[in-house]
Amino acid sequence: MSDRPPHADGAEPRVADDNAPPRDAASVVLIRDGAGGLEVLLLRRHRDVRVLGGHYVFPGGKVEADDAAPDWAPVLDATAESLVARLAEPALTPAQAQAFFVAAARELWEEAGVALVDPPAALPTAAPDVTPGAWRTVLRDAGVRLATGALCPWSRWITPRNPPVGSPRFDTRFFLARLPAGAQARHDAHEASDSVWLTPREALARYWAREIELIPPQLMGLAQLARHATVTAAWAEAQRRRPPCIQPEQFRDGEHRAMCYPGDPLHPVRERALPGPTRLRLVAGRFEPYEGFEGWFR
Numbered sequence: 001m002s003d004r005p006p007h008a009d010g011a012e013p014r015v016a017d018d019n020a021p022p023r024d025a026a027s028v029v030l031i032r033d034g035a036g037g038l039e040v041l042l043l044r045r046h047r048d049v050r051v052l053g054g055h056y057v058f059p060g061g062k063v064e065a066d067d068a069a070p071d072w073a074p075v076l077d078a079t080a081e082s083l084v085a086r087l088a089e090p091a092l093t094p095a096q097a098q099a100f101f102v103a104a105a106r107e108l109w110e111e112a113g114v115a116l117v118d119p120p121a122a123l124p125t126a127a128p129d130v131t132p133g134a135w136r137t138v139l140r141d142a143g144v145r146l147a148t149g150a151l152c153p154w155s156r157w158i159t160p161r162n163p164p165v166g167s168p169r170f171d172t173r174f175f176l177a178r179l180p181a182g183a184q185a186r187h188d189a190h191e192a193s194d195s196v197w198l199t200p201r202e203a204l205a206r207y208w209a210r211e212i213e214l215i216p217p218q219l220m221g222l223a224q225l226a227r228h229a230t231v232t233a234a235w236a237e238a239q240r241r242r243p244p245c246i247q248p249e250q251f252r253d254g255e256h257r258a259m260c261y262p263g264d265p266l267h268p269v270r271e272r273a274l275p276g277p278t279r280l281r282l283v284a285g286r287f288e289p290y291e292g293f294e295g296w297f298r
Contacts, residue, residue, distance in 0.1 A: 022169035026104035027060025032179040044194035055213045059111040066132035068099035117144040151175040153243040200226035223276030223296040244273035256281040
């Protein structure tokens with residue numbers, strides 16, 4: 001939910017001087033085992049939506065005020081205090097930590113129809129416009145709790161200052177989640193117009209062929225998942241490490257706009273945070289590794 005690419009015609013957009021604080025958001029990287037290995041769910045946002053129209057994204061959205069409400073306590077499988085440690089961000093309040101988990105699960109249900117609940121249950125289809133507290137009521141009436149344990153904190157991405165025009169700044173917590181047994185993901189036909197399960201390499205190959213549009217957090221996430229053949233392997237890797245905080249640094253490389261990530265010589269954080277390329281450049285309207293397609297897998 002950051003680093004929006006340029007306009008579809010390939011023209012590089014004007015850069016805005018936007019120093020507004022980023023808006024909290026949460027996103028879910030939903031994975032399953034497929035015939036060709038680990039697969040990830042991507043949703044295509046409607047062309048006419050204001051943010052990232054036409055792009056393929058992981059389910060997610062803004063954190064809402066109700067996501068932090070104390071009224072959530074009876075329908076959570078963990079205390080808000082314990083979720084601070086799960087995110088490994090001691091500066092967060094329990095309410096803030098709760099809000100990220102609730103928002104992630106809520107957005108997954110609203111946008112993809114997948115409910116992370118305990119015990120597993122089929123819930124009513126989400127309405128396009130959900131009023132504050134509506135999902136909490138659905139969970140309570142169904143006699144289930146939101147399964148925060150089904151969400152594994154994966155990474156945090158903060159949109160850099162002065163992003164391309166039309167891209168608000170977000171401070172997004174990404175969570176890894178496994179598709180529950182028997183669940184079927186489907187796009188909501190409101191914010192999303194299509195949904196697809198792809199292996200990470202297939203998704204990157206389709207992006208390289210200009211068949212789908214992706215943004216850097218998704219691209220780098222796919223490059224990370226491409227290292228894993230199974231859901232079990234990806235889940236184990238996510239559980240044994242602290243979720244990295246990624247703050248891209250923008251720079252000019254001759255005629256190209258570019259950005260780098262922790263571990264790159266131009267980035268202030270020297271320790272590498274993610275596998276894959278440490279810098280991307282914008283070439284003919286597409287962010288790509290300096291090493292070409294295989295650079296995603298270095």
